[in-house]
Amino acid sequence: MNKNRDDRLWFPATERNREPLAAVLEPLLPRAGLVLEIASGSGEHLCYLQQRYGGSHPELLWQGSDPDPTHRASLAAWGRHFGLKNMLPPLNIDSSDKFWPALTEPLQMLLCINMIHIAPWAATEGLLANGAKLLSAGALLVLYGPFREEGKATSPSNEAFDASLKQRNPAWGLRRLEVLSKLALQHQLEQIGCWQMPANNLTVAYQRS
Numbered sequence: 001m002n003k004n005r006d007d008r009l010w011f012p013a014t015e016r017n018r019e020p021l022a023a024v025l026e027p028l029l030p031r032a033g034l035v036l037e038i039a040s041g042s043g044e045h046l047c048y049l050q051q052r053y054g055g056s057h058p059e060l061l062w063q064g065s066d067p068d069p070t071h072r073a074s075l076a077a078w079g080r081h082f083g084l085k086n087m088l089p090p091l092n093i094d095s096s097d098k099f100w101p102a103l104t105e106p107l108q109m110l111l112c113i114n115m116i117h118i119a120p121w122a123a124t125e126g127l128l129a130n131g132a133k134l135l136s137a138g139a140l141l142v143l144y145g146p147f148r149e150e151g152k153a154t155s156p157s158n159e160a161f162d163a164s165l166k167q168r169n170p171a172w173g174l175r176r177l178e179v180l181s182k183l184a185l186q187h188q189l190e191q192i193g194c195w196q197m198p199a200n201n202l203t204v205a206y207q208r209s
Contacts, residue, residue, distance in 0.1 A: 006077050006081075007070075007073040007074050007076070007077035008042070008074050008077040008078050008081060009041075009042035009043075009044075009070070009071070009074040010042060010044070011041060011042045011044060013114075014041075014042065014044040014045055014048070015044075016198070016199070017144075017197070017198060017199070017201070018044070018045055018048045018049075020197055020198055021045070021113070021144055021197070021203060022048065022049060022052055022053075024195050024197070024203045025049065025111075025142065025203075026053070028109070028140055028142065028193075028205060029053060029057055029060065029109065030057075030060065030108035030109055030139070031057060031059060031060070032057075032059035032060060032108070033059075033060065033061070033105060033106045033107065033108030033109075033136070033139075034060075034061045034062075034063060034088075034103060034105035034106060034107050034108060034109075035049075035060060035061070035062050035063070035108065035109040035110075035111060036063050036064075036065065036091075036103065036107055036109070036110050036111065036134075037062075037063070037064045037065065037110075037111045037112070037113070038065055038093060038095050038110065038111070038112045038115065038127060039065070039066055039095065039112060039113070039114075039115035039119075040064035040065055040066045040071060040072075040075050040090065041066065041071050041074075041113075041114075042071065042074045042075070042078070043064055043071070043074050043075025043076070043077075043078045043079070043090070044078060045113055046062055046064045046075065046087075046111075047075070047078040047079060047082055047084060047087070049062070050062045050082075050084050050086060050087060051082055051084070054084070054085075054086060058086075060086065060108075061086050061087075061088055061105050062084070062086055062087050062088065063087070063088040063089075063090065063091065063103075063105075064087075064090045064091075065090055065091040065092070065093035066090065066092075066093070067092060067093065067094040069092075072090040072091075072092065075090045076089065076090055088104070088105075094123075094126075095112075095115070095119070095123045095124075095126045095127045095130070096119070096120065096122040096123045096125070096126040097126060097130075098126070098129075099130075100130045100134070103134060106136050107134045107135050107136060107139060108135075108136055108139045108140075109139060109140050109141075109142065110127075110131045110134070110135055110139075110140070110141045110142070111141075111142050112127060112141070112142070112143050112144070113143075113144045113145065114144060114145045115127075115145070116143065116145060116175055116180075117145055117146055117147075117162075117165060117172060117173060117174050117175060118165065118172050119171075119172065120171040120172070121171065121175075124175065124180065124183075125183070127141075128141075128183055128184050128187045128189060129187055131187070131189065131208075132187035132188055132189055132208060135189075135208040136208065137208055137209070138207060138208060139207070139208050140192075140205050140206065140207055140208070141184075141189055141205070141206040141207075141208070142203065142204070142205050142206075143180075143202075143203070143204045143205075143206075144197065144201060144202070144203045144204075145201055145202070146158050146161065146162075146174050146200060146201050146202070147174060147175055147176070147177045147180070147202050147204070148174050148175065148176045148177065149176075149177050149178070149202075150176065150177075150178045154174070154200075155200040157199075157200060158174060158200050161174070162174045177194075177202070177204065180204075181204075181206075184206050188208060188209045189206040189207065189208055189209075190206060190207050190209055191204060191205070191206050192205050192206065192207045193205040
């Protein structure tokens with residue numbers, strides 16, 4: 001992590017995965033409404049997506065969130081830096097909370113990048129439960145990150161990553177996609193797509209029924 005002279009944070013991993021992620025998201029983006037990101041971190045992903053698709057989706061609003069005030073300040077600073085007009089102020093959301101703040105716009109996409117493996121399982125449970133409550137019918141929850149898949153060998157790099165995560169915090173680690181999708185279905189979120197991404201990551205999309 002690096003810091004600019006203002007509140008902007010810079011995470012090197014963002015530049016490595018933002019273009020492949022944006023390419024997968026392009027046909028999934030709604031035409032209007034709100035895209036809300038959970039665990040925005042530095043805010044670079046959300047600002048990049050708005051820069052890339054703001055012209056083609058002028059009626060789309062973008063809003064980030066993070067429980068860390070430093071991260072929220074970074075997201076706001078990146079928005080000011082790029083002059084993003086359709087960026088709403090970031091929200092203070094801990095995904096594991098039972099109740100999230102009320103939204104001012106209809107939620108048409110919920111986006112979560114690289115969170116569920118570096119958070120307790122309760123954060124994923126809260127993400128699915130609250131997402132199901134807030135998403136409009138037919139809207140999408142999109143996750144990005146490393147997963148375990150039944151019947152498929154995990155790459156050596158992901159195995160090493162999983163071990164290092166559990167060493168840092170026993171509540172962290174790569175999640176089984178089948179377990180995640182089963183829980184999502186209990187919240188009326190049906191898996192409709194799964195895309196292989198660079199560095200052995202996946203993008204997974206769930207649709208609110």
